[in-house]
Amino acid sequence: MIGWFESCSVLISRHLTLPALIHRHRIWGPWSRMNVFIYSAYTLVNITLVFFHTHSVTQAGRRAGELALINLIFPLSATHLSYLADLLGITWRTCCKIHQATGWMSVALLCFHVVAECQSRGFSFPLGALRNISTLIGSISLAALAPLSLPWLRRRCYEVFLRSHQALTALFVYGTWRHLPDQTRLPKLYLYAPLVILTLTTLLEILNFCYTNGLFSGHGAPRAFVSFTPEGSLTHPKLRKAAQIRIVLPRSIKIDAGQYINLWMPSVGFWSWLQTHPFIVTSWSRGKHDTIELFVQPRSGMTSDLLSLAASAPGCPVSFLVMFTGPQGTSEIVDGYETVLLVASGFGIAATIPYLKKMIHGYNNCTLHVRRLHLVWQIESIGEKTLPFPVSQHQH
The missing domain is CATH 1.20.120 (Four Helix Bundle (Hemerythrin (Met), subunit A))
Structure with missing residues (x-):
């Protein structure tokens, strides 16, 4: 059957x-x-x-x-x-x-x-x-x-x-x-x-x-620490102006690869209290998350204001009170495949990072069938500081 x-x-x-x-x-x-x-x-x-x-x-x-x-x-x-x-x-x-x-x-x-x-x-x-x-x-x-x-x-x-x-x-x-x-x-x-x-x-x-926000847990609300990716730290021109967000959670939650959260940051701008934005979670762990890592591409509105505030204090993360809903979205099942091909361009690499971490972890611990992993990233130039977030490298 x-x-x-x-x-x-x-x-x-x-x-x-x-x-x-x-x-x-x-x-x-x-x-x-x-x-x-x-x-x-x-x-x-x-x-x-x-x-x-x-x-x-x-x-x-x-x-x-x-x-x-x-x-x-x-x-x-x-x-x-x-x-x-x-x-x-x-x-x-x-x-x-x-x-x-x-x-x-x-x-x-x-x-x-x-x-x-x-x-x-x-x-x-x-x-x-x-x-x-x-x-x-x-x-x-x-x-x-x-x-x-x-x-x-x-x-x-x-x-x-x-x-x-x-x-x-x-x-x-x-x-x-x-x-x-x-x-x-x-x-x-x-x-x-x-x-x-x-x-x-x-x-x-x-x-x-x-x-999920731990409003009645007695540990306070989630806090977001926003850091600015300075000019020259990334070789790709489209990735030079970006913001990294690290959210400290009052309660541990389970997040799978490919899922996202809707972020609400009321103190970023004048109209930000009316806005919620979805962001792919770039961090991944086998158990529950105590922190959430996000990679923000600035466009307009709240994300542009967020980048301006983070750039005003280079080298020092800016802290904000945040609320979020999620994790939401479905995760693609990659357990039964031996060969996996991931294709991304520009900021789209952020969505593939959790899958990369998950499959590398599963390969090292023999919990997945993945044997060959190919990543195709459309980018103009490649250097040793191209990736805007750390990924464990394994050679076999």
Whole structure:
């Protein structure tokens, strides 16, 4: 059975998962054959449910509104997709794809619902009624929410997008709740279900946040010691301006290779108390961690302010009060492979360091099957001080 399962897995990967029908684009993609099949089937199921046994456009529009609420159960189930992905045991990228697919499907269904309702009422929409005002609030929130979710706009102002996305979603939920008639309980049940799930996941996330940060352990909050990588210590020009963060934890936690934490440093800048940033953990140990090491690539906002503060005191780490959520993310299983190839470029080397440490440790202690390890790092120049963090070197 194991051999048959592996053969089917190889065939699925070769013919469905790996070949790309739509290559990477700045707006969409890449989409493999499997992605196109799943999205097409998902769309076809929703269209069938909208028009199945419906006798008028009005009835189809009302069913579309109910289906939109059902599709919104997943997007409204948690405040952070990374925590929801960990609860479901899937990758963050897969969780984002599900979130996007269900969100855009809900937008399409609600647009059809609005058009059908306007056609049945003859565009009669008096604003004197409170229910109509709530409907207008929900519609405007949805109309603003959809274009703000486009990738090219989201990448340019991510922090603004994130907070506006959450605020507009809350307005949309409020407008929808007031729009639903009191005599129909089933549509409101579709709205209450994700709100109950959201409350439970938020409560679990808060409890996990308090535990990992040791807020009630009596050992104080985590402290971050930020040091600046001075000019000339790294030979690669893109790695010269960087910051290394060492977080001292009040409570030991288990972190696997490839996992990351969301860091909150309220005292770094004026708006930093509103920002959380994900960072890959570059340290690894077989047991639990008492400290966490991070390598920060400065871009803008909090990371740029952090680099400026660290550079103002060269040779002396700057201390900050920090809070974090995590560890989050899934770790790639490398136990059963004898040959491993790692590919990185520039700052991407930080994500491979924990795997390197793990596999070297497993090779030396005969706990992994890894025998050959190849690292391909795209870099302009190589010197003895290129690596921005220490890695044990072993020759066999």
